[in-house]
Amino acid sequence: MSDHKIAGERFSELLDLMAELRGENGCPWDREQTHQTLKAFLLEETHELLDALTGNDAAKIAEELGDLLHQIVFHCQIGAENGRFTPSQVISNLAAKIARRHPHVFGGDALPDSEAVTKQWAQIKAHENLAGAANSALGSLPKSMPALARAQAISERAARVGFDWPDIEPVWEKVEEELNELKAACASGDRQRTAEELGDVFFSLVNVARFLGVQAEEVASQTTDKFMERFKYVETQLRQAGKTPDQSTLEEMDRLWDEAKALERRRRLQQ
DSSP states (O other): OOHHHHHHHHHHHHHHHHHHHTSTTSOHHHHHOOTTTTHHHHHHHHHHHHHHHHHTOHHHHHHHHHHHHHHHHHHHHHHHHTTSOOHHHHHHHHHHHHHHTOTTTTTSOOOSSHHHHHHHHHHHHHHHHHHSSSOSTTOOOOTTSOHHHHHHHHHHHHHHTTOSOSSSHHHHHHHHHHHHHHHHHHHHTOHHHHHHHHHHHHHHHHHHHHHHTOOHHHHHHHHHHHHHHHHHHHHHHHHHTTOOGGGSOHHHHHHHHHHHHHHHHHHHHHO
8 A cells, every 4th residue: 555545544544533532522622622722732833843844853843744734633623513614625625726836737838947837836826816805916924924934925926926126236225225214213213113114124134035045034033043042151151150141241241252152153163
């Protein structure tokens, strides 16, 4: 038996298991859950999978994929109980969408490279959106997405339909322009205007990330992690000296911060 067939049988067993958990003699906690109460768990499992992918640990990735699948099956069961949708409808809709968005594989002309595929994908999505409520090539990305990730996805979609700079040079100019406007807003004392201009700076930097081929959300997260590691070093060194940060001077902490950076550089050179 092929692995796909085995996976299909296991998925069917998983659906039965979830139905039993939600049944009359099932788990009291599982029976109480709704689409709304599960939102926090879905978000948590998604982030745990993202962390596993960053760590590139195959066993951990497989485990977290299973946890995320658990959430999907949970929602499918609730939808079936409420008479709103069934697992088979979810799967059928997904299969139809995959086929519809890959005409170059399923019946259409072949495309030469991934860039052509991306452009075709954007055109197909734009047609889908025009036929639906969104009525925009930008679609309707959820506002609950991390802000930088959502900004980058939106700017990528705009670029795919031709609304973009020709190269990165005018993007740098845009960053400078937005920084100058932020400085002017700060000088004016207008908090609302300052907040808006700060948002414009963030968005312009997201476009820099897009042109550089990196994910703004990911690099921002990595920078936060780096800051935390350096600060932990500062705290550790102060603790060994019998002090805490609030008992130390800024000069002391800056010196230890520079030590932490130097250690990072040495580690990188040794790798």
